[in-house]
Amino acid sequence: MEPTTTVRDQILDHAITLMMLRGYNGFSYRDLSGLVGVKTSSIHYYFPSKDDLVLEAVNQYSSGILAALGSIDASLRADQKLSKYTKLFGRTLGEGDQICLCGMLAADIEALPDNVRAAVQAFFKANESWLAKMLAQGAKEGTLNVNGKPEHVARTLYAAYQGSVLASRLFRTKARLEEVETSWKLSK
Template sequence: MDKNTVRESLLDHAQTIMMMRGYNGFSYRDLSELVGVKTSSIHYYFPTKEDLALEAVNAYSADVMSSIYAIDSSAPAEKKLDRYTRLFGRIIGDGRQVCLCGMLAADIESLPEKVRHAVQSFFKANENWLAKVLAEGEAQDTLDAGGKPDAAARALYAAFQGSLLACRLFQTRARLDEVADTVRR
């Protein structure tokens, strides 16, 4: 494996394992077994677990946010929300994982400060995007944010994150589909 492939593989596996177990639920030994490299090789690419987690969060955030920003800006707000819900549904994968940043938010007390800030930024970016969509939906009379799109967006995003936990717990995607319905008129 070349260096870029090893590094990418480490990041991919770190994201997946943190989505299932959180920050405290894995070690470099776990990654070394998954990728087939020595733990010292992992330290070459990511000297500390903080470095690895921060890079994983940044890569995950960039990927998710680029998918969200790729949603057609000229689409009606209700359609944007439907596409966002489908994007969120992709996170579930085989049903054993949740959003990386949602999982890490549960570990917030043990996260290094830089990782905590990256997770907070991810939440804020999602909430800001949802607030814009909810404001548009109210103007189009298709979505109901109670006249407070910022507060409604925070509540809706929390509901999306919680729904992923419930989907995993109950092994059903139905919990996710119900979330967007809460703001439809």
């Protein structure tokens, strides 16, 4: 028997999806009330302000993504880990119309309160840190093309992933995302 989804969980899930589609300013509590089937006052009960809702959405999204990164088998070669990371990033695209929640919010950074901005920055840093470790491993193994310090290359690679989901959305193809992965792998 599957656990029932609470109203709070439904609000968060829909808020995450709407932000991945439209950004921070692209949805309202009225939109959420229609999707969840509750009054806006009920949403305010769980999340007194939009900033509260967005912060919780970022935290939930970040926890899910970081848990998925943590579940990647540490014994894999770095190029295999990179493939799993690419697939994880690809799931973000949904039907090709969404981008990473934190990538979308980064575009809206000036509209975000400081605590949400800090949560988005922490998400970026956590991904870059994971990528740096994976790149260092790949350089050592000779499975990935790493020219420079892994920390610097990780920021470039992460920026490439974020940019690729924008282009994938624009052109409605995941090929842009897949090209990022293949450009870092060494041919065997």
